[in-house]
Amino acid sequence: MKKPAILVARAVFPEVLAHLQQHFEVTANQDDVLWTPAQLIEHLQGKQGAFTTGSQRIDAALLAACPALKICANMAVGYNNFDVPAMTAAGVKATNTPDVLTETTADFGFALMMATARRMAESEHFLRAGLWTSWRYDMFAGSDIHGSTLGILGMGRIGQAIAKRAAHGFGMKVIYHNRSRLDAALEAACGASYVSKQDLLQHSDHLLLVLPYSPEAHHAIGAAELAQMKPTATLVNIARGGIVDDAALAQALKNHVIAAAGLDVYEGEPAVHPDLLTVPNVVLTPHIASATTPTRLAMAQLAADNLVGFLLHGKALTPLN
């Protein structure tokens, strides 16, 4: 029997590619060329499956131009690059990679919060620039993590994993806001209390954003929200670009409306708002929250298993539609 044809749209672990090649006729992109939408459509011709990452937009126009396509398996838990209703209407299965990255991403969120609160990037730049000549009582004095109040906006799997670290490991008071409230047992396990968005903004010493991107979440944190936060507060975004109004945040950091921010995701990334690059009180990382080798491998394997499961056995492991 002829193997189904698939496209792997970005470079991937060689062992995952080899696994896919056992089951499929694979067109790979190990040179990791960033195709335009038109080039992606060209490469997808005759392909029943696509292994995608957040950098390929799958929308109605692409689907109309790729009638053979049956499944797109995203190597990410977030899937705002997918127009899921359009995929459903076109009869194309969509899958993501939940669970396998939860703990790794929670670790990173915590690390970014600590780096932000304790001014690690700013002080490292100072040292590297040869500016450290003496001790001073207030040199790079930041804010405490232990015993402080952590606010979490978006209380899915990653938010819950961060809450557990905070409540049980660092003695933090954890408050959260989410579209729906967790049940009492889950709240207790996370050591977290549900509050309104306004209370979250006003009472958090550290505010962590872990909500999925949606049109409603666009600029959920803008100038008005930043103005409600404590001037000593830190803001950390490991969710998606566009949830924070980056221009407003840069302005707020410059004017010390809040103390500091840690960002792993940006509006229009990999471009970063130029004003963010000029303010010292922000830690900037290039969308790496899930980037440990074992976790990225697990994500790639799950995306591959979704393709194998669906195209060969009719069942995707982690379907979105």
Ligand code: GLV
């Ligand atoms: C990373 O941002 C992901 O959604 O997996």
